[in-house]
Structures are given as structure tokens and as C-alpha cells.
Amino acid sequence: MILSKIFGLLTAVTVARVCHAGLLTDTAVVANKKYDFVIVGGGTSGVIMATRITEISKHTVLLIEAGVAYEDIPVTLHAPALGVRSGSQQPWTWNYTVVPQIGMENRTFTYQMGHNLGGSSYVYGLYTRGTDQIFDKIAKISGDNGWSWKSLVPYFNKAEGFLKPPSGGEWGPNDYKLTDHGTQGPFNTQLPMYPNDLDPLVTKLVATEAEFSKWNNDLSSGKSLGIGTSQATITKAGTASNVASGYLTPAVLARKNLDIITGVRATKLTFKASKAGPVASGVQFTPSPDVNVTTVLANNEVILSAGAFNTPQLLQLSGIADKDFLKSLGIPVVLDSPNVGQNLRDHVAMPMQWEANATTTLDQLRDPTFLANQTSIWQQTGKGILTAAVANHLGFFRVHPNASIFDSQNPDPSIGSDCSHFEMLFRSFITPSPATGFFTSMGIAFTSVASVGNVLINTTDPFASPLIDPKFLTSEVDIRIGREAIKTARRAYSSPVFDGFVVKEYGPNPNAMTDPEIEEMIRHSGTTFFHALGTAQLAPFHADVKAGVVNPDLTVKGVKGLRIVDASVIPVLPDAHPLAAVLAFAERGADLVKAAWR
Numbered sequence: 124m125i126l127s128k129i130f131g132l133l134t135a136v137t138v139a140r141v142c143h144a145g146l147l148t149d150t151a152v153v154a155n156k157k158y159d160f161v162i163v164g165g166g167t168s169g170v171i172m173a174t175r176i177t178e179i180s181k182h183t184v185l186l187i188e189a190g191v192a193y194e195d196i197p198v199t200l201h202a203p204a205l206g207v208r209s210g211s212q213q214p215w216t217w218n219y220t221v222v223p224q225i226g227m228e229n230r231t232f233t234y235q236m237g238h239n240l241g242g243s244s245y246v247y248g249l250y251t252r253g254t255d256q257i258f259d260k261i262a263k264i265s266g267d268n269g270w271s272w273k274s275l276v277p278y279f280n281k282a283e284g285f286l287k288p289p290s291g292g293e294w295g296p297n298d299y300k301l302t303d304h305g306t307q308g309p310f311n312t313q314l315p316m317y318p319n320d321l322d323p324l325v326t327k328l329v330a331t332e333a334e335f336s337k338w339n340n341d342l343s344s345g346k347s348l349g350i351g352t353s354q355a356t357i358t359k360a361g362t363a364s365n366v367a368s369g370y371l372t373p374a375v376l377a378r379k380n381l382d383i384i385t386g387v388r389a390t391k392l393t394f395k396a397s398k399a400g401p402v403a404s405g406v407q408f409t410p411s412p413d414v415n416v417t418t419v420l421a422n423n424e425v426i427l428s429a430g431a432f433n434t435p436q437l438l439q440l441s442g443i444a445d446k447d448f449l450k451s452l453g454i455p456v457v458l459d460s461p462n463v464g465q466n467l468r469d470h471v472a473m474p475m476q477w478e479a480n481a482t483t484t485l486d487q488l489r490d491p492t493f494l495a496n497q498t499s500i501w502q503q504t505g506k507g508i509l510t511a512a513v514a515n516h517l518g519f520f521r522v523h524p525n526a527s528i529f530d531s532q533n534p535d536p537s538i539g540s541d542c543s544h545f546e547m548l549f550r551s552f553i554t555p556s557p558a559t560g561f562f563t564s565m566g567i568a569f570t571s572v573a574s575v576g577n578v579l580i581n582t583t584d585p586f587a588s589p590l591i592d593p594k595f596l597t598s599e600v601d602i603r604i605g606r607e608a609i610k611t612a613r614r615a616y617s618s619p620v621f622d623g624f625v626v627k628e629y630g631p632n633p634n635a636m637t638d639p640e641i642e643e644m645i646r647h648s649g650t651t652f653f654h655a656l657g658t659a660q661l662a663p664f665h666a667d668v669k670a671g672v673v674n675p676d677l678t679v680k681g682v683k684g685l686r687i688v689d690a691s692v693i694p695v696l697p698d699a700h701p702l703a704a705v706l707a708f709a710e711r712g713a714d715l716v717k718a719a720w721r
């Protein structure tokens with residue numbers, strides 16, 4: 124607990140938040156105890172569930188997190204510009220690797236899900252809600268109007284603590300509409316704190332180029348097409364927002380009815396038989412493979428919030444999955460539920476880079492003296508370049524109608540006519556970067572995609588990674604959309620507006636010009652945008668397990684006493700960075716639990 128004094132106030136706040144009796148690491152303390160609710164996974168959704176359920180004092184909750192406590196994350200990584208680059212192979216990430224992607228030249232890459240209290244809300248950056256038609260589609264798929272855009276807006280707002288930009292600063296009334304945000308919620312968002320060279324140029328692009336002239340004065344309104352000022356997940360103190368620091372305030376941590384244990388992995392759910400079918404009775408967990416498991420019991424419900432990879436993994440390990448699949452691994456079948464681990468949806472990302480005639484891009488941070496100086500400025504004031512957002516402007520676009528890329532074999536995968544096909548992030552630095560030089564980049568995400576993957580275990584060892592296969596770019600239409608996205612990004616940066624700033628295209632392949640060349644570049648350089656979801660998808664109450672894994676109230680079909688609340692249940696990938704949707708789903712999920720156990 125004793126961290127160096129040089130970290131000053133920011134550290135003091137961090138440490139105060141985690142020093143409390145309810146934060147446990149010793150499995151003996153909870154062994155064979157009974158809680159009303161046992162929540163597996165102290166990430167984005169699990170933290171929200173634990174916080175909201177324990178608002179009702181009669182409910183006791185244990186939250187089990189496999190990863191590290193908040194205090195174990197180095198303080199400097201709470202700087203927004205450093206956090207997003209925290210990389211893999213750290214104690215606070217899962218260090219997952221996707222299986223060789225046949226649509227990407229059989230490449231693999233790491234997938235840094237959050238392995239810490241706060242989960243992937245900590246490895247984050249941008250706040251986007253997505254297009255209203257996405258949620259209306261989810262309402263239709265699930266037969267529950269409670270998942271529609273209109274019904275979810277109060278839940279988006281409940282989670283969000285939007286900070287109004289300072290008056291007289293860079294941002295004005297065209298950059299946001301307060302009515303599109305929640306301002307009292309625990310999860311802070313705000314417009315970018317740190318201006319960059321691109322800001323005035325993007326404004327000029329919108330003003331002068333017809334193709335890019337649609338300005339969106341709040342990307343959280345439910346209408347996301349156009350270019351707008353981004354909303355970053357940054358607190359008032361200039362630290363990266365995450366649910367652990369946002370929701371788990373000292374008052375919440377002091378609740379007598381909440382215990383949180385970190386550093387232990389749930390290995391299996393236990394069930395007891397009943398006339399109505401299997402009933403989830405508890406959770407087995409252990410700090411490491413060589414320590415025997417401990418069991419904790421749930422009076423009311425086990426709630427799975429282990430995220431889009433680990434939730435299906437735990438279901439499969441526990442005997443809830445396709446029965447033939449389970450038999451092939453020798454796992455006793457508790458419930459034949461063929462969709463568990465299927466319907467993995469994710470966004471492909473393409474980093475495009477240009478050399479910049481500039482000296483003030485984030486590339487400055489590669490100078491150790493500059494970095495040290497900015498680090499101490501940030502530690503003392505919560506300001507400076509280390510508060511820079513991932514991008515200060517985002518654009519959401521449909522493919523240009525001239526392109527005519529959709530046909531009967533390759534139908535438009537977008538959910539509705541207001542949904543984007545791709546996103547462009549106007550960024551001030553590049554990763555990975557060459558050793559020297561100044562760059563600007565366009566992060567591109569393919570926001571409407573047709574490829575569908577899966578997450579399947581290949582062993583009964585709960586400590587082995589599940590096989591994560593997004594099957595990126597296995598659908599031809601995704602390549603077609605990607606090509607148009609790249610051409611659009613190039614058209615944007617070749618506007619005279621950028622003359623004198625954008626020097627020339629740098630990477631990943633400025634020579635890729637023809638459609639086959641651009642396709643090859645995408646297959647060679649595309650990666651994930653870390654937006655996995657859908658692996659335990661919703662289906663209507665009247666539909667059986669062949670249609671989906673959970674009911675609209677997020678209870679697991681075919682068993683009692685088990686609910687899933689995390690990104691896994693969201694059946695349709697928003698045309699956006701999905702954290703906001705996950706926050707809203709968890710807020711409503713908590714209300715559904717409260718209603719069920721009044």
C-alpha cells in the first residue's frame with residue numbers, strides 16, 4: 124500500500140479508495156460462505172452490478188475478480204495518453220492471443236482484455252453510444268422494448284458523469300449538447316482536454332469539403348453520422364476514467380453487505396438439481412492452478428460478468444454449451460445450449476499513417492526528457508499532453524454511394540440507414556512508431572461488419588486460454604467496406620486543408636492503390652479494435668436455447684439462479700466503441716436484478 128510520495132495527490136486518492144476491509148485477497152475468508160449474489164468478474168459490468176445491488180442493504184454480494192487490485196496498476200498508467208498504450212503482457216491485462224486469422228494471412232495478435240478490478244473499462248479511451256437503430260434492433264431481436272434506444276437513454280445517462288468543458292476553452296456549443304448526456308453518473312466523460320494540431324484543420328475540412336461537410340454536434344445523440352468532437356473517458360483530475368474508481372467510492376467500499384476479492388479466478392459454476400431443472404448454487408475459485416479450489420455459495424443468483432471471452436469459457440467449463448462439443452471434451456452436460464461462445468462480433472481496425480510537418484504531435488513523448496517533464500506536470504496538476512485523448516475528432520461514415528459495393532451476394536451489413544459503415548479517428552500520433560519523426564494518423568474501424576466468430580475452449584483446464592477466433596475479414600463485404608474506408612481517409616488527408624501539415628502517406632503501405640493491393644494491405648495490417656461482444660446473446664423469452672443464451676432479463680435460458688450481465692449478451696455490435704453500451708446494459712441489468720428480488 125505504500126507508494127512513493129512523488130505521486131502526490133493523485134496517488135493519495137487512489138490508495139484511499141482501495142484501503143477498506145471489504146477488499147479481500149485471502150480465499151479462506153470467503154470459503155464456504157453464503158452470499159445472496161456471487162458476481163464473477165469485477166470488470167466494467169461486475170463493478171456496476173455489485174455497486175447497484177448492494178444499494179439494497181438486505182442483499183449481500185461477493186464480487187470475484189481474477190486480476191489485480193486497482194492499486195497494483197502503476198500510477199502513471201492512469202494518465203490517459205499512457206494508459207491506452209499500456210500494452211500486453213502485464214499483470215493488468217489478460218494477454219490473450221487470437222487464433223491464426225485466415226482472413227488476415229493467418230496472423231495472430233494479442234488481445235488485451237482488462238485483468239483488474241474495473242476490467243476493460245480501464246483499457247479504454249473513447250466514449251461513443253452508437254446509433255439509435257442498433258438498440259431498436261436489439262429490442263426487436265429480444266422482443267423487449269426495454270433494450271430500445273429510448274428506453275436505454277436513462278441508463279446511458281445514469282452511468283455517465285459528463286464534465287462540461289470550461290467556458291473560454293477550445294470547445295463551444297457546437298461541440299456538445301448537454302441534453303445528450305448524463306452529468307451525475309459515476310463514469311466521467313468529457314471533451315478532449317488537450318488540443319492538437321489537427322483540431323483547426325478538421326474544422327476546416329468540414330467547412331470546405333462537401334464530402335466531409337456533415338458536422339455532428341454531439342456524437343452521443345443516437346445519430347452518429349458525420350464528424351464531431353470526440354468524448355473521452357477522462358476524469359476531472361485528468362486521470363483515465365474507469366468503473367473501479369468511478370463506482371467503488373469509499374462509501375461503497377465501506378458497505379457491510381459487499382465483499383470484493385481480487386487475484387482469484389473462478390474455475391467453475393456449481394449446480395444443484397431441481398424439478399425445474401439445474402439451479403446455479405455457487406462458484407468455485409482459486410488463486411492459482413496449484414491451489415485447491417474454494418467454493419462459495421449463492422442464495423439467490425450467480426451473476427456472470429467475466430466479459431465476452433471468459434463468460435463463455437466459464438459456461439463451457441461448467442457444462443453449459445453445445446452437448447456434442449461438451450462431450451468431445453469429456454465435460455458432463457448440465458445444459459445443451461448451442462449458442463454459448465458463438466456470435467462473436469468485433470470491429471477490424473486499420474491504422475493509417477502520414478508524415479506530419481509538425482513538432483508538437485504526441486510523438487514528442489518518445490523523447491525521455493520530454494516524457495519525464497510531462498509526467499511530473501501531470502502528476503502535479505493533472506494536465507498537459509499526458510491527458511491527450513485517443514483522438515479529438517471522430518467521423519462516422521457510410522460508404523460513398525458512388526462505390527456501389529453491395530449486391531445480392533454481398534448485402535449491406537449495416538443495421539439501418541443511419542448506421543455507419545466505418546469510423547475515422549483523427550489522431551495525433553502513431554503506434555507502433557518509427558524511432559523518430561512526427562506523424563499523424565487516421566485510425567479506421569470497420570463499424571458494420573458481417574464476419575462472425577467464436578470463443579471455444581479446447582481443454583478442461585480453467586487456466587488455459589480459450590481459443591478466440593473473431594474470423595476477421597472472412598466475409599467479402601467487410602473487405603469491400605474496408606477498401607472504401609481507406610479511400611475515404613486518403614481523400615480526407617489529400618484535401619488542400621492539410622497542405623503544409625500532412626507531408627506524405629507513410630504506412631502501412633502508401634503504394635497500395637488498386638483494389639487488390641488495398642485488400643492485401645488490409646489483410647496484412649488489419650487488427651482488432653477490441654470491441655468483442657455477443658458470445659452469450661439475448662433472445663426472446665418464448666424462444667429456446669437454439670435462438671440464444673439468455674432471456675431479455677439476462678437470466679440464462681434452461682437453468683435457474685444464473686444471469687449474465689456483460690458484453691457477451693449484446694447480440695448486435697454497435698457501430699461505435701461499445702463501452703457506453705456495456706455501461707447501459709449493466710445499469711439496466713442491475714435494475715432487473717433488483718426487481719426480481721424485491
Ligand SMILES: Cc1cc2nc3c(=O)[nH]c(=O)nc-3n(C[C@H](O)[C@H](O)[C@H](O)COP(=O)(O)OP(=O)(O)OC[C@H]3O[C@@H](n4cnc5c(N)ncnc54)[C@H](O)[C@@H]3O)c2cc1C
Pocket residue numbers: 163164165166167168169187188189190234235236237238239240241242243244245246247248249250251387388389390428429430431433434437652653654655688689690691699700701702703705
Ligand atoms: C484494449 C481495449 C481497448 C478498448 N477501448 C475502448 C474504447 O476506447 N471505447 C470503448 O467504448 N470501448 C473500448 N473497449 C471495449 C470495452 O472496454 C469493453 O467492451 C467493455 O469494457 C467490456 O465490459 P465487460 O463487463 O463485458 O468485461 P470486462 O470489463 O473485460 O470485465 C470482465 C472482468 O472479468 C474478470 N474475469 C474474467 N474471467 C474471470 C474469472 N474466471 N474469474 C474471475 N474474474 C474473471 C476480468 O479480469 C475482468 O475484470 C476496449 C477494450 C479493450 C480490451
Ligand SMILES: *[C@@H]1O[C@H](CO)[C@@H](O)[C@H](O)[C@H]1NC(C)=O
Pocket residue numbers: 212213218220
Ligand atoms: C503473453 O503471451 C505471449 C504470447 O503468447 C507469451 O510469449 C508471453 O510469455 C505471455 N506473457 C505473460 C506475462 O503471460
Ligand SMILES: *[C@@H]1O[C@H](CO)[C@@H](O)[C@H](O)[C@H]1NC(C)=O
Pocket residue numbers: 225228229
Ligand atoms: C492459412 O492457413 C490455412 C490452414 O492452415 C491454409 O490453408 C492457408 O493456405 C493459409 N493461408 C495463408 C495466406 O498462409
Ligand SMILES: *[C@@H]1O[C@H](CO)[C@@H](O)[C@H](O)[C@H]1NC(C)=O
Pocket residue numbers: 415
Ligand atoms: C487438494 O485436493 C486433493 C484432492 O481432493 C486432496 O487430496 C489434497 O489433500 C488437497 N490439498 C490440500 C492442500 O488441501
Ligand SMILES: *[C@@H]1O[C@H](CO)[C@@H](O)[C@H](O)[C@H]1NC(C)=O
Pocket residue numbers: 495496497499500
Ligand atoms: C518542464 O519543462 C519546462 C520547460 O523546460 C520547465 O519550465 C518546467 O519547470 C518543467 N516542469 C517540470 C515539472 O519538470
Ligand SMILES: *[C@@H]1O[C@H](CO)[C@@H](O)[C@H](O)[C@H]1NC(C)=O
Pocket residue numbers: 334523525
Ligand atoms: C461521385 O460521382 C459523381 C458523379 O459522377 C462525381 O462528380 C463525384 O466526384 C464522385 N464522388 C466521389 C467521392 O467519387
Ligand SMILES: *[C@@H]1O[C@H](CO)[C@@H](O)[C@H](O)[C@H]1NC(C)=O
Pocket residue numbers: 581582590
Ligand atoms: C489448445 O489450443 C492451443 C492453441 O492452439 C494449443 O497450444 C493447445 O495445445 C491446445 N490444447 C489442447 C488440449 O488441444
Ligand SMILES: *[C@@H]1O[C@H](CO)[C@@H](O)[C@H](O)[C@H]1NC(C)=O
Pocket residue numbers: 480622623624626
Ligand atoms: C512546414 O511548415 C512550415 C511552417 O509551418 C512551412 O513553412 C513549410 O513549407 C512546411 N513544409 C512542408 C513540407 O509542408
